[in-house]
Amino acid sequence: MTTELRRLRNYIDGEFRDAADGRTTEVVDPSTGEAYATAPLSGAADVDAAMAAAATAFPAWRDLVPAERQKVLLKIADRFEERAEELIAAESENCGKPVALVRSEEIPPMVDQIRFFAGAARMLEGRAAGEYMDGLTSIVRREPVGVCAQVAPWNYPMMMAVWKFAPALAAGNTVVLKPSDTTPASTVLIAEIIGGVLDELGHSRGVFNVICGDRDTGRLMVEHKTPAMASITGSVRAGMQVAESASKDLKRVHLELGGKAxxxxxxxxxxxxxxxxxxxxxxxxxxxxxxxxxxxxxxxxxxxxxxxxxxxxxxxxxxxxxxxxxxxxxxxxxxxxxxxxxxxxxxxxxxxxxxxxxxxxxxxxxxxxxxxxxxxxxxxxxxxxxxxxxxxxxxxxxxxxxxxxxxxxxxxxxxxxxxxxxxxxxxxxxxxxxxxxxxxxxxxxxxAEMPHGGFKKSGYGKDLSGYGFEDYTRIKHVMTSLDG
Known part of the structure; x- marks a missing residue:
């Protein structure tokens, strides 16, 4: 008797979709070594669709006052708490993690981190306006960078997804997130939760998109012309490949790579x-x-x-x-x-x-x-x-x-x-x-208040903290004449 595998799907512009060409990959429960689901093996058409959705949603999301983005993130945190047992089950099956430890060591900090960045959305700081040349006033604006292509690892699929989407959304960016090909289940559930919140509060569900796939899918995301920033948590080799690919059109890159503490x-x-x-x-x-x-x-x-x-x-x-x-x-x-x-x-x-x-x-x-x-x-x-x-x-x-x-x-x-x-x-x-x-x-x-990130081959950029939030912003100088 053959057990039918659960079907996971991409989440693009508020819809769950199979890969455009129908390709899939099996997802294995590491505690048994047996497949329990299939996930899309996304290609160029899927990446194009997700990037288009994020780009379309970006202007309205960017232009929201921070308090409105904060409401969305706080509601997401509430939903994480309400649906904690579903998230725990998905992550445990994803990774084989002890259920009790996911409940005690992952759900509480994830919720706290989302709420931290909800607050950070209203605390964008810059230098005070001032006159540094006679007759001219200078102002510094902090703005979102745009569409963010994000790739999460398999060791903490849920938590690393939070570390990526929470500061990006708080700063006014839109997101296309790819989980590891071995651990897509909890990220697909997160997409359902976030999409529901965006819909409930009247925002475009294209603000947050999830596509499943392998290294080639990640490469297509990073090489795509739409995103202004690529963020990855992964191996040194993967980080080097991302940095090289992003350099072709000078994308901003955020890398959290290996360690040897x-x-x-x-x-x-x-x-x-x-x-x-x-x-x-x-x-x-x-x-x-x-x-x-x-x-x-x-x-x-x-x-x-x-x-x-x-x-x-x-x-x-x-x-x-x-x-x-x-x-x-x-x-x-x-x-x-x-x-x-x-x-x-x-x-x-x-x-x-x-x-x-x-x-x-x-x-x-x-x-x-x-x-x-x-x-x-x-x-x-x-x-x-x-x-x-x-x-x-x-x-x-x-x-x-x-x-x-x-x-x-x-x-x-x-x-x-x-x-x-x-x-x-x-x-x-x-x-x-x-x-x-x-x-x-x-x-x-x-x-949540303190930065996490390394030097040398451990990458660059910070997760968590105000520093991690600022990584998802750009700085603009505005100068105006006082003569009118």
């Missing part, structure tokens, strides 16, 4: 508390987080004790099915990601030692055991490259200077943390660490 643990740290926080920040979401605490540098005087404690924490951490309330994380998102994690572990150098885990879990789905690897050197591949799995590496450092050198000695620069009771040392490290975020005695908390 150093976690620097000094000898005065409370080891038990540090291990607890680091294990949680390293294994949350199966380590599929650009800011994950997966590269630990620990002072040589406490190295052995720390590794023993971390290995025990790994052994005590459970992975399993989404409906199991006792598991901390679910499967890796897809078969390719599972293969990548296996490749890193299978390719470990002889001097490395697996202290915990290092193997797949179960016969169904893409589960991988919480893993700790010690004995590593700075130039080892697993230290230098992003694993994006539940794998924590440990290196032993000699002194503060070496900790800084090794921390900064990778191509990524998104997030980092320092664990010490010495306030002066923490301040020195926060200055020297070349990362967009430095946590002290914690790792991974994010708040």
């Amino acid at each position: 150093p976690v620097v643990v000094f000898e005065d740290t409370d080891i038990a508390k540090a291990v607890e926080g680091i294990a949680e920040a390293g294994y949350f979401n199966a380590g599929q987080d650009c800011t994950a605490a997966t590269r630990v540098l620990v002072h040589e005087s406490i190295h052995d004790e720390f590794v023993t404690a971390l290995a025990k924490a790994a052994a005590d951490t459970r992975t399993g099915a989404p409906d199991d309330e006792d598991v901390f994380y679910g499967p890796l998102n897809n078969a390719n990601q599972l293969a990548q994690v296996k490749r890193f572990i299978d390719g470990l150098p002889a001097h490395a030692k697996i202290e915990a885990g290092g193997h797949q879990v179960g016969e169904k789905g893409y589960f991988y055991a919480p893993t700790v690897v010690s004995g590593l050197k700075q130039d080892d591949e697993i230290v230098q490259q992003e694993v994006f799995g539940p794998v924590i590496t440990v290196q032993s450092f000699r002194d503060e200077d070496q900790a800084v050198e090794w921390s900064n000695g990778v191509e990524y620069a998104l997030a980092s943390s320092v664990w010490t009771k010495d306030h002066a040392r923490a301040m020195r490290m926060s200055k020297k660490l070349d990362f967009g975020c430095v946590w002290i005695n914690t790792h991974i908390p994010l708040v």
Whole structure:
């Protein structure tokens, strides 16, 4: 007996549509490895239609007073709360995430972030008008950039969609959003929610559009002549491709890419508390987080004790099915990601030692055991490259200077943390660490008011905060003669 797969569809100009040429791709539940839905494999005709809808809707949306855009976003946040269980179910099936953790760790911050940007819509700031030349007054205007082409990743499909559409809509832009080809379900549901709110409040549903597809679909979006800005959260390779494509017509680009966060643990740290926080920040979401605490540098005087404690924490951490309330994380998102994690572990150098885990879990789905690897050197591949799995590496450092050198000695620069009771040392490290975020005695908390974004190959531009909001605006100088 064959189970009929659910059919997901694009959302363009307020209508759910199949791909123009009828092509589809299967969507797999990573906790079972089995397909549960099909989604459109959108092509040029679909991209054209979505961009046309967004472009048509843009003038009226741009010209709304900010208070009206705020009403829309606040209503969207309300709907997210009202339909939370639907969103949780879709995201859990999308990603295999534990239901309880999506409910507690994703829905509340998403709602809060939408409401933050609803408020930000009314707080566009610029320099005061003034006379900088005799007889002339200058004014600075902040304006929306236009249509935004946005590509969200598969590790946090819902939350990253919020990080993209909320500031863009608040600033007066219109959106064409593409989810990952492996995780379209929750984004399609978001389109239904937002479309309903726009319709209810009398605005064009073309303000927000969703098209499903693969890398080629994303490429078509970025290369399209209509959008003024392309925003992507994804791999370094994808970010480079987007930047190259966007350069052909000088689109603005917003890139949040990979990470390889150093976690620097000094000898005065409370080891038990540090291990607890680091294990949680390293294994949350199966380590599929650009800011994950997966590269630990620990002072040589406490190295052995720390590794023993971390290995025990790994052994005590459970992975399993989404409906199991006792598991901390679910499967890796897809078969390719599972293969990548296996490749890193299978390719470990002889001097490395697996202290915990290092193997797949179960016969169904893409589960991988919480893993700790010690004995590593700075130039080892697993230290230098992003694993994006539940794998924590440990290196032993000699002194503060070496900790800084090794921390900064990778191509990524998104997030980092320092664990010490010495306030002066923490301040020195926060200055020297070349990362967009430095946590002290914690790792991974994010708040809507503070910026998130990196340097180097972790990309550029900020998510969240007023800085993230401003990224979706442009600045215009207006000068007027006082002579009339």
